[in-house]
Amino acid sequence: MNLHGIFAIYRFEMARFGRTIWTSLLTPVITTTLYFIVFGSAIGRQMGSVEGVPYGAFIVPGLMLLTIFSESIFNSSLGIYMPKFTGTIYELLSAPLSPLETVLGYVGAAATKSVVIGLVIFATAHLFVDLPIAHPLLMPLYLVLVAVAFSLFGFALGIWANGFEQLQVIPLLVVTPLTFLGGAFYSVTVLPEPWRTVTLFNPVVYLINGFRWTFFGVSDVDVGLAMGVTFGFLLLCLAAIVAIFRTGWRLKS
Amino acid sequence: MPEPILTVRGVSKTYKNGPTALKSVDLTVERGEIVALLGPNGAGKTTLISIICGIVTPSSGSITVAGHDALGDYKAARRAIGLVPQELSTDQFESVLATVTFSRRLFGRSADGGHVEQVLRDLSLWEKRHAKIKDLSGGMKRRVLIAKALAHEPELLFLDEPTAGVDVSLRRDMWNLVHRLRENGTTIILTTHYIEEAEEMADRVGVISSGELLLVEEKAALMAKLGKRELDLTLVEPLDAVPDGFDEWHLALADEGHKLRYVFDAKAEETGIPALLQRLGERNIAFKDLETSKSSLEDIFVDLVGEKR
Ligand SMILES: Nc1ncnc2c1ncn2[C@@H]1O[C@H](COP(=O)(O)OP(=O)(O)OP(=O)(O)O)[C@@H](O)[C@H]1O
Ligand SMILES: [Mg+2]
Numbered sequence: 001m002n003l004h005g006i007f008a009i010y011r012f013e014m015a016r017f018g019r020t021i022w023t024s025l026l027t028p029v030i031t032t033t034l035y036f037i038v039f040g041s042a043i044g045r046q047m048g049s050v051e052g053v054p055y056g057a058f059i060v061p062g063l064m065l066l067t068i069f070s071e072s073i074f075n076s077s078l079g080i081y082m083p084k085f086t087g088t089i090y091e092l093l094s095a096p097l098s099p100l101e102t103v104l105g106y107v108g109a110a111a112t113k114s115v116v117i118g119l120v121i122f123a124t125a126h127l128f129v130d131l132p133i134a135h136p137l138l139m140p141l142y143l144v145l146v147a148v149a150f151s152l153f154g155f156a157l158g159i160w161a162n163g164f165e166q167l168q169v170i171p172l173l174v175v176t177p178l179t180f181l182g183g184a185f186y187s188v189t190v191l192p193e194p195w196r197t198v199t200l201f202n203p204v205v206y207l208i209n210g211f212r213w214t215f216f217g218v219s220d221v222d223v224g225l226a227m228g229v230t231f232g233f234l235l236l237c238l239a240a241i242v243a244i245f246r247t248g249w250r251l252k253s
Numbered sequence: 254m255p256e257p258i259l260t261v262r263g264v265s266k267t268y269k270n271g272p273t274a275l276k277s278v279d280l281t282v283e284r285g286e287i288v289a290l291l292g293p294n295g296a297g298k299t300t301l302i303s304i305i306c307g308i309v310t311p312s313s314g315s316i317t318v319a320g321h322d323a324l325g326d327y328k329a330a331r332r333a334i335g336l337v338p339q340e341l342s343t344d345q346f347e348s349v350l351a352t353v354t355f356s357r358r359l360f361g362r363s364a365d366g367g368h369v370e371q372v373l374r375d376l377s378l379w380e381k382r383h384a385k386i387k388d389l390s391g392g393m394k395r396r397v398l399i400a401k402a403l404a405h406e407p408e409l410l411f412l413d414e415p416t417a418g419v420d421v422s423l424r425r426d427m428w429n430l431v432h433r434l435r436e437n438g439t440t441i442i443l444t445t446h447y448i449e450e451a452e453e454m455a456d457r458v459g460v461i462s463s464g465e466l467l468l469v470e471e472k473a474a475l476m477a478k479l480g481k482r483e484l485d486l487t488l489v490e491p492l493d494a495v496p497d498g499f500d501e502w503h504l505a506l507a508d509e510g511h512k513l514r515y516v517f518d519a520k521a522e523e524t525g526i527p528a529l530l531q532r533l534g535e536r537n538i539a540f541k542d543l544e545t546s547k548s549s550l551e552d553i554f555v556d557l558v559g560e561k562r
Binding site for chain 1: 306308310332334338340342343355356362401
């Protein structure tokens with residue numbers, strides 16, 4: 001195992017985070033505060049509670065995941081895309097690193113960053129609402145799992161992308177809409193048919209409900225199914241990356 | 254006999270939707286050698302290097318580096334290799350020291366400050382170690398790339414056009430560096446378009462054209478084997494044209510008719526020179542000076558590539 005190599009990549013990626021540490025940490029604090037002002041106070045007052053959870057608290061898991069999704073994808077895809085773009089990928093490809101070691105470095109760093117940011121959102125939200133955690137061990141575990149899954153996804157995206165637009169288009173046109181439509185800020189049970197059934201085909205619904213369940217012990221969908229979808233997504237991304245390295249797709253000619 | 258540092262067997266490469274860049278190349282390089290790969294644009298030099306370093310997948314063939322199979326036991330093989338690419342690609346926002354240390358660790362070595370310092374000093378980069386790469390000149394960037402390639406103490410160093418876009422004095426520095434590295438036991442394979450560079454630096458020269466390694470020879474042997482010589486006769490009276498009766502020598506005029514030039518094969522039994530001089534005497538064509546010179550690798554190369562086409 002080339003531990004030095006893994007940590008070299010990890011450190012390199014974390015250094016980019018370090019250079020922009022204040023904007024990286026201040027952004028989620030400000031966004032969270034804005035969400036609380038708009039949704040929590042202005043609208044939330046009329047909403048009362050959802051499934052027995054005050055609305056302000058109800059949106060916190062969704063808010064955290066919204067950011068985890070985009071941060072994981074952004075950091076991981078940029079991490080592997082930049083060397084392709086600048087040409088420094090030659091060094092990575094000629095280094096004595098296995099695919100697993102390469103992925104550990106990039107995905108590890110991207111996931112670390114988004115978990116940190118997720119926790120910053122959690123801490124900020126704490127200032128506004130009471131947040132009892134039903135499953136205090138599972139909650140951070142789930143957070144890490146989702147961060148890793150989306151970082152893997154971002155890594156594959158970064159390898160696929162041939163330009164900066166392509167890097168942005170998937171998060172913007174696929175992930176963000178699916179998240180908003182996936183019950184990040186509402187319970188899908190309030191939707192009228194047929195939208196309710198349609199929504200159940202959105203995998204993000206399961207991710208959000210699984211995570212929300214670790215907070216409040218309530219979920220719109222079966223918890224086992226939610227966990228299954230989360231693991232399934234993780235394995236799918238992993239399989240995609242294994243395939244990429246096997247074939248050298250878009251990495252080696 | 255010690256095992257060669259590099260063995261390439263039947264390596265060929267056809268790019269997807271692209272040309273056949275290499276056609277079954279065989280090459281063996283002994284430890285401590287300096288080998289120059291000489292060839293025109295698109296000959297396949299970078300492709301060959303990229304395949305050995307693991308950046309491009311070969312279509313067929315096998316490669317052994319320091320006794321390790323480059324595909325099967327790629328980690329061990331790659332640890333022995335350092336690569337300075339043709340393109341100047343670096344992380345613009347990193348400092349020199351950070352990027353060189355990064356390279357060392359990427360190749361599985363602990364961040365030994367001593368070795369990194371030595372490499373940076375050897376390349377006159379130590380003063381600039383805290384500078385961001387984007388603030389360096391092009392020649393310095395190239396040296397940073399060399400430092401990165403040397404950071405993990407490779408046994409085999411590839412220099413893909415080390416002097417492209419480099420001024421004369423830096424080119425001299427580069428040649429000196431190559432000789433110093435060789436003294437420390439590093440094997441070096443470099444590519445170049447410049448004949449004089451191959452002549453200056455290499456022990457052996459391989460000529461690549463259109464994906465084929467036409468030949469690999471000791472530099473001196475190559476010169477002797479293929480070297481043509483030129484005989485220049487400085488005339489007392491300049492001529493307007495080559496006189497009749499000299500057809501068998503294929504003479505040419507040079508220097509506005511002041512010189513008569515005869516190109517001959519130095520290895521041939523009969524150079525034809527005595528007969529030529531005799532004929533000149535018969536025709537009363539007087540000359541005041543006579544000199545012969547070796548033709549350069551450049552002429553050899555043009556001949557070789559021409560022959561194969
Ligand atoms: N990634 C690629 N995809 C398709 N074709 C390629 C690729 N890289 C190189 N080629 C082609 O392969 C051939 C050999 O290219 P290569 O870069 O190996 O030549 P070279 O000898 O290094 O040339 P130069 O002296 O210009 O650097 C060329 O015809 C080139 O167009
Ligand atoms: Mg080249």
